[in-house]
Amino acid sequence: MKALELIRVLKTKLSEEIYTYDFNRETNKLRLTHKEIGKGIDISIPPILAKYETKKDQAIEEVVYTIHHTFQAMEKEMAGEIDPASSVYPVIRSTSFPLKSNEGNKFITKDHTAETRIYYALDLGSTYRLLDEKMLAAWNIRETEIRERALFQVRNLETNYKKDVVADNTYYFFNNNDGYDASRMLNESLLRDMKKIIVGDMTVSVPHQDVMIIGDIRNETGYDVLAQMTMHFFTVGTVPITSLSFIYENGHLEPIFIMAKNRVTKENEDK
Incomplete structure (x- = not known):
């Protein structure tokens, strides 16, 4: 066609x-x-x-x-049927994602990692709309208030997951198809709870907006599998974010390159 x-x-x-x-x-x-x-x-x-x-x-x-x-x-x-007080969520996007709407209005954003940026969205049921400065001015709401509301909302999302074990490595898949699966990486309490059950290295991956993968990586094979998995999801995702994964240590996320037959190279060590 x-x-x-x-x-x-x-x-x-x-x-x-x-x-x-x-x-x-x-x-x-x-x-x-x-x-x-x-x-x-x-x-x-x-x-x-x-x-x-x-x-x-x-x-x-x-x-x-x-x-x-x-x-x-x-x-x-x-028609004014949407309440911004209870309908705002954070969404994760690539740092290459546009900073302005098609109409030229600047989106509300916050820096996140070297690979990702946080945007904010008004949930409209079966879809959502990214917030821009013009919308906030019309509502007479400050950016700080929007960010606080969004983080509160993401903490209320369900944290169901499925898991798969490959060569002693465990992968936890968050795939609720609500548009905010990748946003769950902003739920600090969820990440801390997952860290408690992780035996090896804890990785977090958001290849596209509708999946978050948390890995319990215990050997080199685990990293190789993770690299292949994230690249596949990144390729087929409707809204791709990043094919890189993150190491989660001491409450921080750091992007990593995964090299075949090698364990891991932190991104900033290559710069």
Whole structure:
């Protein structure tokens, strides 16, 4: 399937009577604007086409679902049905992620690690919207208050996990599909509790937004498996963050490079 074919299919499912379509061939992005709401979203075409190769029509249905619920959430926000006091969460993004919205408004962010940055999102049910300075000004809320509320919310998220053991190394997978799995790395009490059951080196990985992997690494094989695992998740994730993992020691996260047949090289030692 080609880009124009995909757009034609989308038009059969998302009527041109409701949406306007503006495709930029240079950036391979589709700007979809809801005529009644007057707002739009940008959709990157290549990732959808890549998913179509393996998932076929399901890939398109997922996109349509996301678009529909995003605009539905915008309507709720405009109607004042969203309470920012109880609907703000932190989200983890790569440091290469844009610092401004498409409209040019600066996002609310906080430095985190050399590989990650914290953004803040207004939860809208089936999706969320990143907070920017214009939104906070409209609410008359300070950034410090938003950060405090977000950290409180992330501590209330469920901490269920599944685990897998490979060559005496244990991997704990947090995959609740609520949009905030990677955000759980900001839950200090969770990390401290996990540290208590870790026998070897404790690693934390957030290859994309919908998974956090905590590793109990006891040998070289454990690091090799972790490297392969994080790269796979990073490649297939909808919102990739980083293929690097972090060592968790004394309450701090430090990015590491994992070398084949070698244990670990801390990132800042190579600089």
